[in-house]
Ligand SMILES: NC(=O)C1=CN([C@@H]2O[C@H](COP(=O)(O)OP(=O)(O)OC[C@H]3O[C@@H](n4cnc5c(N)ncnc54)[C@H](O)[C@@H]3O)[C@@H](O)[C@H]2O)C=CC1
């Protein structure tokens with residue numbers, strides 16, 4: 001049984017969780033507000049995962065009531081503490097092996113910061129903190145592409161300084177190990193994006209490729225990793241180019257997520273590599289603009305549940 005945190009109660013997390021449950025598939029225990037989830041499905045409040053396993057029909061929920069009533073589409077920072085608590089509980093259950101994996105529905109980082117003092121850019125770093133993981137890696141995966149942003153939720157202006165050899169090396173190592181362990185790719189082919197236009201064009205359009213990226217690649221190649229040179233990012237995502245690699249290591253958030261979401265918005269999955277437990281998530285956000293209207297697609301969440309299930313199987 002998986003654990004599924006419901007995310008921001010005013011977002012689409014609860015309704016896509018209900019839709020995913022209705023489709024069948026791998027069982028999960030929801031963590032979040034039973035009252036909110038009841039808008040979309042029959043629920044059974046449980047106290048333990050063992051009780052959840054006995055529930056047949058309704059969605060079993062480890063109830064974390066909201067502090068104030070929820071208006072779909074209008075997030076309320078006063079409900080932030082409960083959202084944070086749901087992620088902490090999910091991480092505890094996954095770490096202790098009571099659930100096989102953690103799947104998380106979307107949160108609004110700003111709402112959690114405003115209302116709960118949340119000090120993390122997202123689940124990725126929070127779960128790393130909770131599990132004592134030094135270097136979590138965010139990977140987004142769809143049927144046609146996997147991407148990893150080396151720097152994640154930081155301002156674009158801060159990217160060059162944050163892009164250190166140590167961060168790049170650790171990100172590549174964690175990705176390489178994750179593809180072997182969790183995706184059954186014995187010798188991952190890893191494409192590396194440049195930071196600058198034309199991957200710097202020999203240094204005339206930026207020098208990070210020469211001074212930061214290439215030394216790391218040379219070092220890791222000596223250990224046998226299969227890595228490209230820094231590639232111009234504008235020409236590495238078309239279909240023929242994608243056929244040459246299993247994952248693209250990208251230097252910043254949008255360089256990675258734009259191609260992934262363009263190709264696979266409905267079935268892309270966000271997975272955290274490097275944690276001691278399996279964690280996946282849909283690739284989309286809280287979608288406050290459509291929350292509660294019955295139009296949110298559960299496909300990406302279903303893909304996240306399926307990917308978590310496959311990863312758990314591969315770790316056995
Ligand atoms: N894993 C997580 O917790 C994530 C959280 N977020 C958060 O979500 C919030 C909103 O982010 P946005 O950039 O607006 O992205 P978004 O993904 O929430 O919405 C972008 C557009 O896609 C639509 N959309 C999203 N999911 C959909 C679905 N399942 N079915 C149908 N349409 C869907 C929305 O209606 C909207 O028009 C932000 O606070 C962001 O931080 C964003 C991405 C991931």
Ligand SMILES: NCC(=O)COP(=O)(O)O
Pocket residue numbers: 121122123124125257270281
């Ligand atoms: N843009 C991806 C995203 O916001 C997901 O972040 P996380 O909450 O999974 O760390």
